[in-house]
Amino acid sequence: MLKLQAFWCSFVVCLVLVLLTVSCTSKNNSDSQEKTSEIVAKDSIPPHVRLCTELIPDSYIDKVEGLSAGVLSATRWRWAPGKSKVITVTFIDGVQSIQKRVQNIASAWEPLIGAKFMYVPNSQNADIKISFAQKGVSWSSIGTDSKNRRPSMNFGWLEEEEIDSLFQSVVLHEFGHAIGLVHEHQLPNGNKIKWNVDSVYAYYMGYPNFWKIKDIKLNIFDRYSQNQIIGGKYDPLSIMMYHIPASLTEDGYTTPINVRISKEDKRTITDVYLR
Numbered sequence: 279m280l281k282l283q284a285f286w287c288s289f290v291v292c293l294v295l296v297l298l299t300v301s302c303t304s305k306n307n308s309d310s311q312e313k314t315s316e317i318v319a320k321d322s323i324p325p326h327v328r329l330c331t332e333l334i335p336d337s338y339i340d341k342v343e344g345l346s347a348g349v350l351s352a353t354r355w356r357w358a359p360g361k362s363k364v365i366t367v368t369f370i371d372g373v374q375s376i377q378k379r380v381q382n383i384a385s386a387w388e389p390l391i392g393a394k395f396m397y398v399p400n401s402q403n404a405d406i407k408i409s410f411a412q413k414g415v416s417w418s419s420i421g422t423d424s425k426n427r428r429p430s431m432n433f434g435w436l437e438e439e440e441i442d443s444l445f446q447s448v449v450l451h452e453f454g455h456a457i458g459l460v461h462e463h464q465l466p467n468g469n470k471i472k473w474n475v476d477s478v479y480a481y482y483m484g485y486p487n488f489w490k491i492k493d494i495k496l497n498i499f500d501r502y503s504q505n506q507i508i509g510g511k512y513d514p515l516s517i518m519m520y521h522i523p524a525s526l527t528e529d530g531y532t533t534p535i536n537v538r539i540s541k542e543d544k545r546t547i548t549d550v551y552l553r
C-alpha cells in the first residue's frame with residue numbers, strides 16, 4: 279500500500295481524539311459550513327491533534343531531496359475536449375451512512391473544479407479509491423497520482439458520532455489533496471511560520487502522531503518552490519492549513535482549526551480549473 283517514504287496524508291487541521299456525539303444531516307454545504315464553524319468555535323481545542331501528511335508522488339521524492347517540481351500543476355486533473363468532466367470515486371470499504379456523509383461534504387469542491395465526483399461500485403479503475411481501514415490516520419494522494427494508488431485516500435477516524443466540524447474538516451482537506459492541493463504551511467509565498475524546531479520535533483514525535491524525523495522534515499519544514507506550485511499564496515485560513523499551536527513557533531504565531539474552504543482556496547482552485 280503506502281510506501282514508507284510516501285507518507286500519509288492525513289489531515290487537516292486537526293483531529294481530536296475524543297469522539298463527540300453530533301450527527302451530520304445537512305445536505306446544504308454552505309449551511310453546513312456555517313453550522314460547523316460555530317461548533318468548532320465552542321469546542322475547546324485539544325492539546326494534541328492528529329495531522330495530515332501528504333502522500334507525495336514517488337517521482338518527486340525520488341527526484342530531489344525534499345519536495346520538487348510542481349506537485350499541483352503536474353497532478354492537475356485534465357479532461358479531453360468534449361468528454362464529461364468527472365472524477366470517478368469508489369469506496370473500497372466502510373459503512374454506507376458514513377460514505378454518504380463523505381459524498382455530501384466532498385461535493386463542495388465540484389463547482390470549484392467544474393467537474394463532478396462520480397461514485398461507482400467498488401472498482402479497480404476508479405480515479406479515487408477510498409478506504410476507512412487504516413485506523414488512526416487520514417491521508418490522500420495528490421491529484422492525478424490518485425490513479426496510481428489503491429487505496430488513494432484513507433479516513434482513519436471517521437465514525438458515526440464524529441462531530442460535524444471535524445468530519446467536514448478532514449473530508450474537505452483530503453479531497454483538497456485529491457484535486458491537487460498541497461499543504462498550506464509548505465507554501466513559500468507569504469509564509470509567516472518560523473518553526474521552533476526543537477518543539478516541533480518533540481510535538482510530532484509524540485502522541486498521537488509518532489512521526490519519524492524524516493516525516494517531520496518532509497511534512498513540516500520542507501517548502502515548495504514557487505515555480506512548483508500554481509497559485510500558492512499562503513493562506514492561514516485554508517482548509518489545507520494545519521492547526522499550529524503557538525508553542526511550535528518562535529514568535530508565538532498560531533493558526534486556527536479551519537473547517538471550511540477559504541476564499542483563497544476558492545480563488546486558487548478556480549484559477550487552476552476554471553480559467
Ligand SMILES: [Zn+2]
Nearest residue numbers: 287288289330
Ligand atoms: Zn493533508
